[in-house]
Every structure is written in C-alpha cells, then in structure tokens.
Amino acid sequence: MGTVQKGSGNFTWQNVPAIRYEGDGAQGATKQILIGKSNGAENFALRYFEIPAGEASAYEHHPHDHGVVITRGTAQVLLGDTWHDVSEGDVVYIGSDEQHQFKNTGDGAFCFLCIVPAWGEKQG
C-alpha cells in the first residue's frame, strides 16, 4: 500500500528515525530509511545520508549497486580507482562490487539520496 512521507524542507525528513552511520572516521553521520521493507517495498530501498564536514563514508565494495543523487554540499567520490568532484544535483551510479567512498569536501553537511536493491538494505 502506498505512503507519503512528508519532507521537512531542503530535502530533509525529520519524522524519519536517524540511524548512526559508521563510515571511515564518521562520528556524526546518519542514515534514514525513506522507503524500505516497512513500506512493503520488496524490490528496492531508498535511504538518505548526511555526512558532516570533515567526514567520509566507508571505503568499501559489496555485491549491491548504488544509485545516488546529491541533495546538498560537495564531495569527492571514488569510483574504482578514480576520484570525481560532485555537488548538488549530480547523479552517481556505483556498480556491483565497485570500490567506492564519499569524502565531504565542504564546510557543511554533505547529503544524498541512495538507492539500493532491497537485499542490500539490512536495517529496514
């Protein structure tokens, strides 16, 4: 059954619980599950991440791929062995088993939407 999750302005969702996200050196990073199994979504999940200034996502690779839409801030993203500058409105595709990492390069939070196949999201 369908649902509407109201936003809180500037592509934030204050009514969705924030889970601590442990990246590489990430102390204050958070993840929110905007669409997941609790919605009955069996094919994909949609998450929202905020990574504070000076922090980074995990340096990792795994079988599930990612679709990312940057909503705020600036970062460098590693795709395989190449770093790319990204900012608001850029769309990033990270392939299955591809090494990747986001490093916040700005003064404020770096924020993005992240799609995974449903089997790639274990927390909800």
Added chain:
Amino acid sequence: MGTVQKGSGNFTWQNVPAIRYEGDGAQGATKQILIGKSNGAENFALRYFEIPAGEASAYEHHPHDHGVVITRGTAQVLLGDTWHDVSEGDVVYIGSDEQHQFKNTGDGAFCFLCIVPAWGEKQG
C-alpha cells in the same frame, strides 16, 4: 562501472535525452533515464519526470512499484482510492499493482525522481 551524471542546476539534467512521456492528457511531459541498463544497472532504474502545468501522469496500475521524490512543484497523487497533496521534498511509495496518478496542481512544472525495479523500465 560507476558513472557521474552532472546536474544542470535545480535538479535538472540537460545532458540526458528527454523522452516524451504520455500520461493522461499529457502533451509536454518528459521522462529522462538517469540510471538504467546503459549504466549496467540490473537491479533498479532511476528516472526523472517533468509534467507541465495542467497535465497529469497516467491513471494506471502495474506489477512494478515506484519510489518517488518530489523535486519541484505541487501535485495531488492518487494512491489506491485516496488523493494526497504533495510538494517538494515529499517521498511517495506506490505499491505493486496499486492504482496511482499524479495531477499537477501548480502554475509551473511538477517534477520528480522515480525509482522502479529494473524490469519495470523498458526504455533504457
């Protein structure tokens, strides 16, 4: 392999081909495939839609579910038999086989990101 699709400001992507989208009475609506099979994405697809003022998406239901993030404008969305007001930053989940439609209620374009499982996107 990973890719970066640069945005053109205000969550638009001028470098991505726009396909005419035929909704109900939609004459000027467009769809752009931001992540799809051409990226090697086998699990999900990410599309971007613009629906001009006065137009609507198709009144339809189908086996694939949708995850939607409103990026600009206002609309009413039908989920099953209930209409909901939505605007920028709202996230909508449309379940498998659920009847749905978006009707633009604003003076400008109504724009949104839309996730589907890969098998729900036949055009790219």
